[in-house]
Amino acid sequence: MTIIEISQLHKTYSLAKGAIQVNALAGIDLQLERGEYIAIMGPSGSGKSTLLNVLGCLDRPTQGRYLLDGADVAQLDDNALSDVRSKKLGFIFQSYNLLPQLTVLENIEVPLYYQGRSEKESRIKALELAEAVGLADRIRHKPTELSGGQQQRVAVARALVNDPVLILADEPTGNLDSKTGLEILDIMDRLHSGGKTLVVVTHDDGIAGRAKRIIQLRDGLIESDTRN
Amino acid sequence: MILFRLKRTIKLGVKSLTRHMLRSVLTMLGMVFGVGAVVAMLAVGEGASYESQERIKRLGSLKIIINSVKLSADEESSDKTNFTAIYGLKYTDAEIIQSTLPQADVILRMRSVRKDVFYRNRQMNSNIISTVPWYPGVTNQKLEKGRFFTSIDMRSKLPVCVIGAAVEKRLFPCEESLRKQVVFEGNAFSVIGVLESAGSESDPEETKELTDVNSAILIPLTTSLERFGDIRMERKTGSFTREQVELHRIIVKVKRVEDVVKASDVISGVLAKTHTSKDYEIIVPLEMLEEIRRSARMFSMVLGMIAAISLLVGGIGIMNIMLASVTERTREIGIRRALGAKKRDIIIQFLSETMVLSLVGGVLGLGLGIGMPMLIEMFTDMKIIFTAWSLILSFSISAVVGLVFGLYPAWRAAGMDPIEALRHE
Numbered sequence: 001m002t003i004i005e006i007s008q009l010h011k012t013y014s015l016a017k018g019a020i021q022v023n024a025l026a027g028i029d030l031q032l033e034r035g036e037y038i039a040i041m042g043p044s045g046s047g048k049s050t051l052l053n054v055l056g057c058l059d060r061p062t063q064g065r066y067l068l069d070g071a072d073v074a075q076l077d078d079n080a081l082s083d084v085r086s087k088k089l090g091f092i093f094q095s096y097n098l099l100p101q102l103t104v105l106e107n108i109e110v111p112l113y114y115q116g117r118s119e120k121e122s123r124i125k126a127l128e129l130a131e132a133v134g135l136a137d138r139i140r141h142k143p144t145e146l147s148g149g150q151q152q153r154v155a156v157a158r159a160l161v162n163d164p165v166l167i168l169a170d171e172p173t174g175n176l177d178s179k180t181g182l183e184i185l186d187i188m189d190r191l192h193s194g195g196k197t198l199v200v201v202t203h204d205d206g207i208a209g210r211a212k213r214i215i216q217l218r219d220g221l222i223e224s225d226t227r228n
Numbered sequence: 229m230i231l232f233r234l235k236r237t238i239k240l241g242v243k244s245l246t247r248h249m250l251r252s253v254l255t256m257l258g259m260v261f262g263v264g265a266v267v268a269m270l271a272v273g274e275g276a277s278y279e280s281q282e283r284i285k286r287l288g289s290l291k292i293i294i295n296s297v298k299l300s301a302d303e304e305s306s307d308k309t310n311f312t313a314i315y316g317l318k319y320t321d322a323e324i325i326q327s328t329l330p331q332a333d334v335i336l337r338m339r340s341v342r343k344d345v346f347y348r349n350r351q352m353n354s355n356i357i358s359t360v361p362w363y364p365g366v367t368n369q370k371l372e373k374g375r376f377f378t379s380i381d382m383r384s385k386l387p388v389c390v391i392g393a394a395v396e397k398r399l400f401p402c403e404e405s406l407r408k409q410v411v412f413e414g415n416a417f418s419v420i421g422v423l424e425s426a427g428s429e430s431d432p433e434e435t436k437e438l439t440d441v442n443s444a445i446l447i448p449l450t451t452s453l454e455r456f457g458d459i460r461m462e463r464k465t466g467s468f469t470r471e472q473v474e475l476h477r478i479i480v481k482v483k484r485v486e487d488v489v490k491a492s493d494v495i496s497g498v499l500a501k502t503h504t505s506k507d508y509e510i511i512v513p514l515e516m517l518e519e520i521r522r523s524a525r526m527f528s529m530v531l532g533m534i535a536a537i538s539l540l541v542g543g544i545g546i547m548n549i550m551l552a553s554v555t556e557r558t559r560e561i562g563i564r565r566a567l568g569a570k571k572r573d574i575i576i577q578f579l580s581e582t583m584v585l586s587l588v589g590g591v592l593g594l595g596l597g598i599g600m601p602m603l604i605e606m607f608t609d610m611k612i613i614f615t616a617w618s619l620i621l622s623f624s625i626s627a628v629v630g631l632v633f634g635l636y637p638a639w640r641a642a643g644m645d646p647i648e649a650l651r652h653e
Contacts, residue, residue, distance in 0.1 A: 086568020114568035
């Protein structure tokens with residue numbers, strides 16, 4: 001089953017009041033099946049982040065088609081895009097992006113809060129995921145009381161709490177030392193074997209090596225699409 | 229469901245606020261003092277207005293007071309050959325008023341002349357008020373002891389008198405005053421009653437009447453007329469005046485408050501016809517009361533306005549902090565947006581924080597605004613009155629301030645681009 005179907009995707013930024021046009025994405029075609037684990041690579045300025053933002057429904061393409069889970073999301077309004085993010089997507093960031101005033105458990109619950117799920121239901125689901133990432137004994141801690149690896153595991157749990165059809169990760173091991181980075185990669189491997197669809201943006205070959213498909217971007221275009 | 233969501237939103241807001249406890253408390257202080265000031269000011273204003281109204285009410289809101297006024301030299305209609313100034317209210321005026329005003333309850337006639345009064349070897353200069361038996365009822369004057377003179381005393385023109393508290397103190401410092409004879413103008417009057425001391429109010433309009441009563445001697449009008457006539461003579465250094473005044477004051481008391489203004493119009497019409505010159509004045513305490521109410525309302529409003537400015541300042545303080553907070557939490561906004569928060573959710577989040585700040589500040593302010601004036605009342609004799617509407621008003625103002633000054637920061641937060649916000653360090 002196809003999760004992502006993109007054709008002729010363009011994203012153009014206007015700089016200096018329209019005097020300069022920058023083509024961040026210059027016509028991308030991409031299909032992604034359910035359960036795929038892909039890595040997007042490329043030098044900086046190649047359009048990785050822009051593609052991730054568009055895939056993550058944080059940004060709208062200037063032109064082109066984007067079907068996510070069978071629905072056209074290319075030109076939805078802000079409200080509808082928020083809904084899509086809340087119900088279908090999970091994000092893992094390089095710098096974890098946990099909310100410092102909330103506990104581990106509350107951080108995991110945040111996406112469910114915006115779905116309007118009940119407190120009780122959210123709690124049960126969040127506890128389940130805290131356990132799955134091995135943080136059951138840390139649920140009352142604040143993020144600042146955790147190590148980097150633990151924080152990223154909380155972020156992974158948060159990305160999974162809404163049962164997303166697609167998980168997007170942006171340099172998930174970028175802020176971690178190699179040992180804890182491996183822990184996170186192991187978790188992602190487990191997610192993949194559990195049937196989750198994963199898109200990872202990275203320039204670390206080690207990570208890319210674990211993905212089953214590697215897409216190389218250059219100047220806003222797909223340079224190569226290889227399967228391991 | 230919505231209520232449920234609200235509870236969680238508020239919980240979330242409180243959590244964010246307690247993260248910067250000191251900052252939140254300081255921000256709230258503006259609100260606390262603002263609401264406190266409004267409540268306190270309104271209570272003080274209300275108290276002041278109540279006091280002045282009470283003072284006028286004591287003067288009698290059902291009464292119309294007509295005084296004789298001496299004309300200035302050039303318009304005096306005096307009989308020059310006789311050196312006698314003739315002016316003021318006439319006995320007939322009282323009768324005309326009585327007959328044209330069926331709704332008038334009682335009409336009190338008064339004459340007052342200053343005379344030296346003697347008892348044995350003691351002497352004092354006292355105000356001799358000639359009046360009618362229903363004087364105590366109309367003026368609410370109570371008797372310390374003895375009785376007031378009656379219609380019988382009046383008809384028989386008996387030489388009886390009722391003396392003020394100060395007179396008794398002066399002339400009878402250590403003996404019983406009742407049934408003793410005081411002498412003035414060569415006439416002996418026996419004391420049949422003593423007036424209760426009329427307090428020490430310092431209202432200018434009242435002083436005339438009250439201090440007069442304390443050091444006054446009251447005698448029947450008929451007796452006065454028979455023994456002393458209408459002419460009042462006064463000798464001053466180098467001059468000598470003769471005045472002929474029949475009545476110095478007429479007090480008309482009506483039965484209902486609604487009749488006061490009507491009656492005073494009738495009286496002024498009647499007197500205008502019978503008097504060629506304006507040698508009288510009409511005082512209507514009710515009109516004064518209304519005047520005072522009006523000015524009290526103004527006073528309260530001005531006080532409230534001043535206090536409201538401090539509320540405004542408090543509101544601006546909250547907005548300032550919330551704007552800083554929005555900038556500081558740009559990243560949080562980005563994260564929440566990425567995790568599925570709609571613009572609306574962000575607005576509600578920040579607005580609820582502002583509302584929590586201003587409402588908690590409002591409640592504390594109510595406490596302060598009630599507590600402070602109560603303390604002041606305890607240690608001074610200032611009158612403080614809290615009205616329900618002033619409490620409700622100031623609390624709702626704090627809610628409105630929270631809403632108004634919270635909207636802009638919340639709108640700014642919601643308007644942020646999620647990608648930019650996520651990138652924010």
